[in-house]
Amino acid sequence: MKKTLILAAILASAAGTAQAQSSVTLYGLVDAGFLHSKVDGQSSRNALDSGIQNDSRFGMRGSEDLGGGLKANFTLESGINVDDGTTTGSGLFNRQAWVGLSHSRFGEMRLGRQFILGSAFFTSIDPFGTVFRQAGIGSTVIAANQVRNDNTAMFFSPNFGGLQAAIGYSFTRSGQEVPGNANNNRAVTTGVRYNNGPIEAAVTYDRLDPGTGGANGISTQVGGAYDFGVVKVHALYADQRNIAVTAGTAATPATSVPFASNTKSYMVGLSAPIGAGRVFGSYQKAKDWDIKGYSVGYTYALSRRTNAYAFFSDIDNLGSRASVRNDIGTRQAGFGVRHMF
Template structure:
């Protein structure tokens, strides 16, 4: 009898562990392509590119039901380069790392998280901020390139008839002045039927005694006509004169694009115009076209081409989901001032 009770207890414990494990999901993206980049100081380069359509990642996410509609949630996401096996973002879980609670009130999370501005831009870009037509080649995904924000607390509201909102506060963690290195961002999103719209704002301070700030506003949306989806966005980027990386910037960015089902896949195209309001000739424009084709629910092939034409004092280049931004290798894609940059890629992406 005692042995039977012990056996039942062991089986119950094992079942409990198995049940707990069902609430944890392991997921990821493996993406690689052949890319041709031209316009660099060194000329044209062919390479095996990592994460062209989507950044490569290995992630873990899970929930625990605490009762009464309350849940505990976590997500840990590592970024890596599939061509070399090396780590990206400079940290083990540099893509995302947070824990929080969710319920009828919405969700509160604490940790390294995406800037709501970037999420808003990603949702209306026909290229999904990936491939060589990524809107982030010219447009800002954060007020200081901060696509992800450290030391952040976020609140996301419940979806109310298609309308939801997200607020982020990133602690500067500087003794004596809570405004130093501080980040905050807001977004409102609406999706109902064929219409989707976003409004987002991001503000980042530096570490100066009297902090300088960089600010970005974004408004845009999509309209699905069935045979084609229209994409439109407008962005304002401004920074105080002494802000470290983009001091004195004052840009206006326009994006117009389309995406449509064609031959079982999706074709996409966009045009972006970046205007420098300081009359310093640091603007640019980008034309891009791409195509993705699903081989299965988890695997697709893709190709894309983009061309960036810089104003006389600008240095933007045709990047993709991974070859751009602060995580890029030093000196990679160094662009001639006032030059033209082109990017072409063909590759395969698998999600799991």
């Protein structure tokens, strides 16, 4: 009887240890507010919209300690529209869906649907976090516009004092692979970032090899930010070649239009803390697409997980990306609340 009790205690202890070595976390973000949009020559749009500061989403992430510094990890994340309860895009986990292995000394490998590095590495270099609708740098830098690739194998190096490199390959960036490599839209994403103390910097290279032939789409980006304490300075430069884009904004439907095959884009911005809030702004321009404009924003922390926000943005030619200079302005103004859990 005594031996049986001892064995039961050992088994219970082992089960508790195994459970402590695995974890699954449910997380999410809920964002909704009022958005006013006006394109020159068109009627204005006034709406209660979801995901103005950040896209609303929910997800699960987890890890299991396999021993010896090795872990199994996964993330499943779905975008949602708070204003009508629908999902964003097709598929249940349309934002991220990947599984992988990581090691404390050798880095991490992820397999599945993931953000390209042109988007992932510039989130905090843009004072708007690459979001806030047209205010984010995605208006002039396509690779930074919250882009994700399907069917991607991505490797992240260990972090060496704030320095990290990564490279990924997509067997076809959207949908399922079909027989013959030349029939798939393959993609490469690679980059290096540094984040330590007041300095943050990144360089990325993204390339799309279209299965239908034609020139490869290439986006090379370099940028950084320096935090002086009282103010943070942000800057970015991008060289974009043969980027196939479709016109369209939150206020106008997407339509195919002529566009310049190559363009040089840049952004300069500032951000500064003000009490429990933060004010920020930027100017961005895509030279050969003739897109240019400025944006300003403000967030106020109501708690550690909840904040209110407001922003205004005025950008010319956002809906065209054409080489023709038509100076059609698009203005957006909005305010709302964001809660993270």
